[in-house]
């Protein structure tokens with residue numbers, strides 16, 4: 001395969017908003033209750049003075065969507081997760097109608113952060129409008145990119161591009177590390193499917209795998225893994241392709257190039273609506289696991305191992321329909337279970353405002369072999 005085919009995928013970025021008419025202005029003296037209500041009713045509004053006006057509007061909007069008491073309460077443990085998702089979707093839609101002006105690739109508001117992504121991701125346009133929440137996302141992503149993310153299983157940071165998934169909890173990474181320490185099989189070639197920021201690929205390299213091939217459907221993840229591999233000087237041992245699961249190899253004769261190990265850390269929750277690319281790191285689409293298991297065997301040597309990291313989060317939130325790995329094992333004779341390792345997840349921090357569905361959560365490491 002010619003790796004230049006996918007060398008420079010065009011990165012994902014928040015889409016600039018095009019408005020037919022100039023959106024009405026919002027400033028610090030606006031009536032925030034009215035502003036929030038207008039956003040809920042579908043109006044596009046433009047912040048015209050300082051960055052903090054955007055924060056004030058979002059704070060008021062949050063009260064209107066979630067209710068004052070709930071938005072301030074630390075514990076939402078009893079609230080139904082579906083209801084929470086619905087409100088969150090309403091909040092997301094309304095807040096994305098609050099716009100920020102960008103001029104010469106900088107935010108044209110007083111007291112705004114400098115966000116390098118506005119230059120890096122928009123080389124083709126200088127002046128445009130972006131939703132305030134997208135600006136916030138770009139800002140925190142830029143901070144992570146500058147600082148790098150540290151993982152307890154790696155000796156180096158990973159610098160994730162905007163829009164690239166990286167784990168903020170590490171139980172499943174530790175589980176994978178523990179399993180890799182004991183792994184006795186061949187270490188010639190491994191595939192990391194849905195690589196995200198590439199943390200599992202770097203773990204595989206750390207444990208002596210000679211060649212890793214990572215894939216992800218998200219172009220920014222591909223850029224992240226590629227740039228970080230270069231940064232670590234391992235670009236000869238870590239290839240990365242933009243691919244829907246194993247699609248990149250669809251027309252190839254893979255005989256003799258099968259992997260000793262395939263690892264997948266998929267999204268852990270089923271999607272309930274049309275998921276955007278960024279959500280595809282968190283929510284899996286119908287049929288994803290079926291497609292994965294149907295093809296995985298063709299890319300694995302006979303004695304190779306298929307490792308799937310998963311969690312019972314779908315079960316504890318009540319939104320998963322069955323367990324995708326258990327379903328696969330029960331329905332087909334493509335793989336058999338060799339081991340299942342589990343690890344309890346630490347509960348959320350006391351300050352979190354999210355529903356506490358993680359208190360009974362386990363992460364799982366499934367080891368499967370071909371029949």
Ligand SMILES: C[S@@+](CC[C@H](N)C(=O)[O-])C[C@H]1O[C@@H](n2cnc3c(N)ncnc32)[C@H](O)[C@@H]1O
Nearest residue numbers: 194195196216217218244245265266267280281
């Ligand atoms: C939960 S994240 C895991 C990332 C990384 N492996 C880790 O353990 O941190 C899932 C990743 O799978 C990717 N993904 C989702 N659907 C995919 C597909 N059909 N083909 C390839 N990658 C996919 C997402 O873009 C995301 O990066």
